Amino acid sequence: MGGKVTCTLGEVKQRADFIIYWGGNPAECHPRHFSKYTLMQKSKFLPKGRKDRTMVLVDIRETKSVKASDIFLQVRPGKDFELITILRALVKEQQVTDEQIEETGLSREALNDLVSRMKAAKFGCMFFGMGLSMTRGKHMNSAALLTLAAEMNAFTKFVAMPMRGHGNVTGADVIMRWQTGFPFGISFNRGYPRYNPGEFSTIDVLVRGDCDAAFIIGADPGGTMPQPAINHLKRIPTIVLDPHITHTSKLARVHITTAAQGIAAPGTAYRMDEIPMPLKPALKSPYPSDEEVVRRINEAIAKKPFWLPEGSMPQMVTEQV
Amino acid sequence: MSPTASKSDTPLQVIDNATCTFCGCVCDDIQLHHDEMRIHKAKKACVLGSAWFLNHTAEKKYPSALIDGKEATVDEAIEEAARLLHEADMPLVYGMSNTTCEAQKECAALADSLGGLLDSHTSL
Missing domain, CATH: 3.40.50.740 (Rossmann fold)
Known part of the structure; x- marks a missing residue:
């Protein structure tokens, strides 16, 4: 799979208790993604289904997927790469200035909360859509997110997966x-x-x-x-x-x-x-x-x-x- | 009337665990009810999947092939396509999203034998 830290949707369904959707609108573009794989399914490891899972949505605007999320982070358009880089620094407890955080349109509290939740998860999974991979930064954004997933494995199990459209x-x-x-x-x-x-x-x-x-x-x-x-x-x-x-x-x-x-x-x-x-x-x-x-x-x-x-x-x- | 009967009272054929190829989820648990001409029902499919299954029919809606906008046979079109691609110095083979892996493999062979370019939607 080209060196990326990923897994199958079956593993997500069985184990992922922390889900991030970044730059995608699965409620409208992949309507059965929530119910079949990521949110609604109960499993041996997540017996209460939706209650055992946390879902974070990162996007530039409120889409229909917001309703399904526990936490919605509205990032300023074109600032995805900056936000991922800040998260990578916060995960490693490196210094980030207030101006750098302000640039992304989010607050330090929200990001610290996200990082602590990511570290506390048993199995985290990040799904990234075209909102990340087709906007400013393009494949560098995807690469940064995949790196964040890889680095999160110093703390807990974390994977990333692109949300592919267009059938095959x-x-x-x-x-x-x-x-x-x-x-x-x-x-x-x-x-x-x-x-x-x-x-x-x-x-x-x-x-x-x-x-x-x-x-x-x-x-x-x-x-x-x-x-x-x-x-x-x-x-x-x-x-x-x-x-x-x-x-x-x-x-x-x-x-x-x-x-x-x-x-x-x-x-x-x-x-x-x-x-x-x-x-x-x-x-x-x-x-x-x-x-x-x-x-x-x-x-x-x-x-x-x-x-x-x-x-x-x-x-x-x-x-x- | 049973749930699987159509308006003309001929029972519909049922295919269990059919695969939907509309989006990247590729759901493989769809139940299709069809009469060989069209699919009447796609159980478990989402809004997008239902539209995908119900909008395709086995009718001959379009001509088999077009050459310069005029109707032609598939054989003529294949010959013309081969001629145009062979004449080109740098032909491009592009797309491959809404097609099967078997066809994609043939496309890779096509670009290879032509000495051309091969690319998919991923590069957009």
Whole structure:
């Protein structure tokens, strides 16, 4: 799991008596997270269920999840990294000035209370959402929170887990790690995988206009990405695989309708804690599955000459064949 | 009328412990009641999950494939897609959120054989 201090949702359900949700709104975005895993379930170790658990919500505004929380900490927008850093200092009883605390929009009492509760917990778990990982600081925020979780283990058991949205996006990470060694932002243009987010990540590639064709599957960048990225998708040949005609399909050269995963197409999907789940499709779709279409495209490409000049193959590929 | 009967009185088929792939929770305890055309009920599913299951049908709502906005067969579209991707110097393979791990593995192979880029929603 990439060195992060984490666990499965089953462990959270059985053992976690202290839960922090940071920058997420599970009440509306993951409606069954509370009832199925984190708050309502009773277990051998938490026989009274909700009464045995404490839930802290950290967010920039009051969402519907506040009602489910015991403590709500409203952090000033863009100050998550500062707050996590202050917590890391307070946990280790290092000096923090009043100005530094004031900057986050919270009081020293509230933070001292949080730290003592974290240390008193038997099993703490921090779930972080896009409010943390997609705002100012981005992956540095996630990294700071994961470090805080790791450092808390000097006092008690503590873990952290991202709140993944979008169905099987966790599976994409897992499959790419398995196949290439890297989770996303990969280039094969030297014949072997290289990882460099910022250079090979999609928005950057599209905004700079680096790619000259795009194959979009199970996503709708035409509806979600910034305009310069969409403009580049319009300029280049774009191929879309989707169960619906999406915004991206309308600007694409080729659209192929496929069966919806889990409803009409079988397969596997990963839960946010990286547990694979078999799918049980109910319907028989008139459309082929994504898997079948991509495999057939692969077969069609394999019949064409390799992409090196005159179709010559790199040595390591020839040896394997 | 029993709870599993539809309006036309044909009993619905029931699938126990079906998996919902709408959000990252991937709940695997959903009970689906369906008549092979559409799912009529998704027991235990949340608001988002119910909408996900009930809004998809087995009807042929869209053309099988489109090339330059015109209807085409899947075979033609696959050939055209392969041609366009093969002609490109730096093709991008992107997305992979709303699809199965089996398809994701094929996508990794696609980017590898093209010498292109491979990326998912995670990089956003």
